[in-house]
Amino acid sequence: MPAKRTPARDSGGVGQAPTGTGIPRITPGNGIAGGAAHDAGDGSTALTREQRLELYYYMRLTRSLEERLVNLYRQTKVVGGLFRSLGQEADAVGSAYALDRRKGDILSPLIRNLGSMLVQGARPAEILRQYMAKGDSPTRGRELNIHYGDLVRGFVGQISHLGDMVPVMAGVTLSFKMRGEDRVGLVYVGDGATSTGAFHEGLNFAAVQRCPLVVVVENNGYAYSTPVEKQTAARSFVVKAVGYGIAGERADGNDVVATYEATKRAVDRARAGGGVSLIELVTYRRKGHAEHDNQSYVPPGEIERWERENDPLDRYSRVLVERDGVTATDLGAIDARVQNEIDVATDDASAAPMPDGRDALNGVYADPAVADSLWFRSGVDAAVTTHERPAAWGTHDG
């Protein structure tokens, strides 16, 4: 198994200043990772017991909601593809938790960041209605899965073209800067998206403009079937920060607290006017690209090893019990609450109506608000037969 896909227990970091010409060393304790960076922003990344339990709640909600989606997918109630984040719940939840919703921070998730949307206030019923293409889903049946947004709650809907959300979030955070607002943006990309032109252009633009933006590279080992070694010749993704003249840090994406802390340092830096940071979160994608993918390209035993040795929920449960004095009963109560919420949401979403076909014509533009219906769908005769004819035309006389 390639070394870079082993569980990344040690988080290394890259120095903040783009002064040196040498390749930064990604070693534990190097650079900004660690206590020194706590001076930025509010000076603390400490979490209360209540907050630590809330992290657990969001991770459990992410996993259980996706498990429910699998059931609905097998019942063909999910009409499109299903994308899992099994094993990656910690990095999505921990990083999003570093934002401040009260200040109006905004993130843009990628396909495996359901957890980040839940942290920002997305609700299970919305997610289920999206997947089930319901008429009262957030996109009224226009878009799939978690592709939707809500600026009020602070998340912008992604599109399928990877990397595109980096320039868009550069613009969102540019608006924060132009208006002097105390807000920060965060955008997720995967290891694969770092190969796109949009990633490069957006990151460079944001860096030059010193936008208050955190770019999270979620390195889960694979882009569809392509392993990281075929995506980049760089030894890690965090080293790319040096080329853009921005701060960078690498953290263990399966450790929710480490993820939170690394992201919080970047968020504080952005809020303090320190510009863009690149955070590499090392994790592992235990399911295929989508539910249909049999993962035949994965070396035998790799998935099982990550499941056994580095499941983010197992790890975090142990930490809570061993270090924070949380009991199994406490965690069980959270699990039961999550299950209940998902059951209620499933009933709600199942009962929701599918959209009326004609709604497809609404809302392409503000003006005109409704697109023209095609004559063969309008219940009228062919357009040519409804025309008034000139009296002298050919063999017709009107």
Place this chain on the structure above:
Amino acid sequence: MAEITYLEGIRQALFEEMERDPNVFCLGEDIGAYGGAFKVTEGLQSRFGEQRVIDTPISEIAIVGAAAGAAHMGLRPVCEMQFIDFISCAYDMLTNYVATARYRAMLPCPMVVRGPSGGYVRGGPFHSQNPEAAFLHTPGLKIVYPSTVADAKGLMKAAIRDDDCVLFFEHKYLYRRIKEDLPAGDHVVPIGKARLAREGKDLSIVTYAATVWKALEAAEQLEREDGLSVEVLDLRTLLPMDDAAIVATVRKTNRVLIVHEDTRTGGIAGEITSRINEQAFEWLDAPVLRVTAADVPLPYAPSLEDFVLPQTADIVRAARQLARY
């Protein structure tokens, strides 16, 4: 009231809209201190500052993408493509992200993407393009391409005030070649309305941008030499297209010649022809004809460029054929 150029009309529109609305800002390559490759943004940065007139890296994807993000937040960005030829670099961002934002995500994207377009200037294959047809096929975008000073100014104001993304094509051949006195006050030309550039009764030329002027030249020659009364319809907006104005001129003259500077295959003339076919077939006394550029990349040498692009003599020849039919 002074005579101003087409370019100055656009510059005035930008200036006045930035004065009127603090949410309007410009971004693009070399548009700040330098004032843009053609000086369309000259003086804007000294008046409005570096925050509202932003010099960007050479990154059309980032320019358009960042504009979209800022537009979501209530700003009204105006992006400059240094030459409109480079808009193809941002094709994904425009067609996949921007054009779909309102529909798929209920996210407004009020923004303008503008740039110098068109040939007749010895610009060669990458500084002469007319890529409007490539975007006509994308629901969610609007496309304008003015031919007069008044329309250049008035449509730019309308584009900035529009709640969706408007691609604003500026013909660089016209930048400093045409001048008009503009009426004082706030001059806004509505998007989606064609303009009757010349009235006639024998045949209609439907066109837009620089070829409006070639069509008008041809119309004068045809009247002088053939006694033909030629109507010229300047579309001004290509998306949404003013079907009513097109049908009205077909009903009036029953003969239509479509002229555009862009290449023929997949060009806008085909779409206009189809609409006439669907909506006014019985009013035609002759097949719809078109005069366009040849289907080649636009070459540099004057003899080659002049051969490829539609000329007044081509329009005259085609119109005579149409009148005889």
